[in-house]
Amino acid sequence: MGHVNHARYLSYFEDARMALLDRSPTRIPGGSGHRGCIVARVAVDYLAQVTFRPGLMLRVDSAVARIGTSSWTLRQELYADASGPVACCACVMVAYDYAAQKPRPLDGDERAYWSAL
Amino acid sequence: MRFVYQCPVRWSDMDVYGHVNNARFLTLYEEARVALMFIGAREHGFTSFERGVVISRHEVDYLRPVDYTDPVRIELWLEEIRASRFVIRYELWGGDRLASRARSVCVPFDLANQRPRRLSGPERDFLAPWQA
Numbered sequence: 024m025g026h027v028n029h030a031r032y033l034s035y036f037e038d039a040r041m042a043l044l045d046r047s048p049t050r051i052p053g054g055s056g057h058r059g060c061i062v063a064r065v066a067v068d069y070l071a072q073v074t075f076r077p078g079l080m081l082r083v084d085s086a087v088a089r090i091g092t093s094s095w096t097l098r099q100e101l102y103a104d105a106s107g108p109v110a111c112c113a114c115v116m117v118a119y120d121y122a123a124q125k126p127r128p129l130d131g132d133e134r135a136y137w138s139a140l
Numbered sequence: 141m142r143f144v145y146q147c148p149v150r151w152s153d154m155d156v157y158g159h160v161n162n163a164r165f166l167t168l169y170e171e172a173r174v175a176l177m178f179i180g181a182r183e184h185g186f187t188s189f190e191r192g193v194v195i196s197r198h199e200v201d202y203l204r205p206v207d208y209t210d211p212v213r214i215e216l217w218l219e220e221i222r223a224s225r226f227v228i229r230y231e232l233w234g235g236d237r238l239a240s241r242a243r244s245v246c247v248p249f250d251l252a253n254q255r256p257r258r259l260s261g262p263e264r265d266f267l268a269p270w271q272a
Contacts, residue, residue, distance in 0.1 A: 029195045030170050033163035053157055062162050066199040 027073040033065060036099045036112045039083035043097075043140075048132045049118065058130065063094065064115040071109040079103065087140040093118045093126040095137050141269050143180075145172035147212040147232075159205040160212075160234075166198060169230050169242050172214035176270070186262050189248075196225070197245040203238055210234035218271040224248060224258050226267060 040062075041051055050057035073081070081103055088098040094117045100108040120127040129137070147168050155161040160168070177189040206212060213233045220227040225247050232240040250257040259267075 029198070030163070030166035033166050037161075037163045062202055064199070064201045065162070066197065068197050069195055072194075 025075055027075060029067075029069055032067060032069070032101060032110050032112075035081055035083055035101055036065070036067070036114065039085050039099060040097060040114065040116075043085055047136045048130065049136075052119075052121075058133070059119045059121050059127065061117050061119045062114060063117045065112060067110055067112045069110050070107070071103075073103045073109050084108075085140070087137050088113065090129075090134065090137055093128050095129070142215045142217045143172070143176045143270055145175050145214045145216070147171055147214050149206075149208060149210075149212050151208070154208055157205070159207060162200075162202055165200055165202070165232060165240055165242070168212065168214060168232065169198075169200075169216075169244070172216050172230065173228060173244065176216065181263075181266055184262070184266055186266075188260060188263060192249040192251045192257070194247050194249040195244055196247050197243075199243045201241045203240055204234070206232070206234035206239045210239075216270075218267055219243070221259070221264060221267050221271055224256050226259070 044051050044060070048058070049060050052059060052061070081101060083099055083101055085097050085099045087095055089096040094115055097114045097116060099112040099114060101110040101112070103109050118127050118129045118133065149160060149168070153160050153164045177193070181187065181189050214230055215233070216228055216230045218226060219229045225245060228244045228246060230242040231238055232242070248257045248259050248263070249255070
């Protein structure tokens with residue numbers, strides 16, 4: 024069919040999230056200075072097929088839709104061209120204390136960073 | 141009735157934390173769905189699912205990480221069967237622990253005419269026993 028496999032969309036959304044995490048105070052789990060976070064839930068709506076072509080460049084826009092004490096929800100949209108999004112994703116992130124194996128409250132600077140998005 | 145699929149995990153499914161990458165869960169769920177709807181349906185003599193079903197929505201809840209050495213088992217069943225869509229529910233087990241739940245909204249699709257179509261009689265008969 025020549026279409027991008029629907030499961031791969033999740034990797035595009037993930038790559039965008041990692042880029043965003045890397046420049047946030049939360050940082051990337053396992054990387055230097057990270058404070059810990061996990062993905063608790065992902066829901067994706069598929070709106071259009073993406074047909075592969077050489078040089079195809081996809082764009083992911085990410086914004087924060089909700090922020091709580093320890094969790095926040097990213098709203099992500101995937102674009103293949105100038106028309107509307109081909110997929111939308113809601114991703115629930117949880118600030119997580121790996122040592123204690125439980126959620127932790129977001130720090131003030133993290134909250135400020137994510138609230139501004 | 142649940143369809144049970146023993147799912148081989150590949151080395152390349154791991155992320156840098158040594159767990160199955162969260163985005164790859166969807167590929168594992170896909171393997172289980174394909175085993176039922178494509179391979180299972182072939183054994184019943186029809187291939188219409190292979191020729192046109194699109195996914196309109198996926199939801200995945202992550203409950204705990206899956207390690208490479210965990211034997212992965214996926215159980216799936218039908219939540220809903222309607223004229224032009226059906227909903228699949230899944231559980232993903234790592235060893236004896238429930239690691240994830242998921243839900244897929246599937247739409248039979250006429251690829252030639254690029255539009256949704258209705259489920260055929262044989263398709264509906266095939267899916268019905270798996271409805272919880």
